[in-house]
Amino acid sequence: MKGKFITLEGGEGSGKSVAAKHLKKLLEKKGKKVMLTHEPGGTVVADKIRKIILHENREKLADRAELFLFLASRAQHMEQKIIPALKRGENVICDRFNGSTFAYQAFARKVADLAFMKKMDKFVRWDVDPDLILYLDADPKIGLARRKGDKSKKLTRIDKEKLDFHKKVRSGFNKLLKSEKNWVKINSNKSINEVYNQIDEVINRKVR
Numbered sequence: 001m002k003g004k005f006i007t008l009e010g011g012e013g014s015g016k017s018v019a020a021k022h023l024k025k026l027l028e029k030k031g032k033k034v035m036l037t038h039e040p041g042g043t044v045v046a047d048k049i050r051k052i053i054l055h056e057n058r059e060k061l062a063d064r065a066e067l068f069l070f071l072a073s074r075a076q077h078m079e080q081k082i083i084p085a086l087k088r089g090e091n092v093i094c095d096r097f098n099g100s101t102f103a104y105q106a107f108a109r110k111v112a113d114l115a116f117m118k119k120m121d122k123f124v125r126w127d128v129d130p131d132l133i134l135y136l137d138a139d140p141k142i143g144l145a146r147r148k149g150d151k152s153k154k155l156t157r158i159d160k161e162k163l164d165f166h167k168k169v170r171s172g173f174n175k176l177l178k179s180e181k182n183w184v185k186i187n188s189n190k191s192i193n194e195v196y197n198q199i200d201e202v203i204n205r206k207v208r
Helices: 016-027 044-054 065-088 097-107 114-124 140-147 162-178 192-206
Strands: 007-012 034-038 090-097 132-137 184-188
Touching: 007 016, 007 097, 007 114, 016 034, 016 044, 016 090, 016 132, 016 184, 016 192, 034 065, 065 090, 065 114, 090 192, 097 162, 114 132, 132 162, 162 184, 184 192
Parallel strands: 007 090, 007 132, 034 090, 132 184
Antiparallel strands: none
């Protein structure tokens, strides 16, 4: 792959989406060609899957079905959008990626063993690893308050999970931070400008 692959991870209301837009501008100032995308979603088919995952349904979405929907969305996203962009030499920024799958489905929902889940994930992403993972760490109470205070966006099915669930997600992310490579922690309990400054410092150090 000619381009760099950077992902942003974090719980609900951690500020990933605004941070991703800031990161895109930062890299473009460095003369980089950048594609910004997101998960679940990113393509026509993957966005249809996203609606099933995030919206309320007449029947409860089974945990195993939820996992495979995330993986199906990623498979489509990788093949149709991310891999072609990386091959063209573009730098790809993705708002959520496999770290979220592990934190939410393995650690919080306990759908499957992490090792088993990693094997499936490796298959659907064609063994393409992010070069850098920025983990925006926020207290779930702060993050959920931000989400509920943002009237421009409806709360998703996952936003509405109990606080204990979101605490388990955060714990999962921090376990991944300690055990996986290429993860960098950003304190997103702070103001947005302070978050931007942390991201700038990391990018200026790690991306040439």
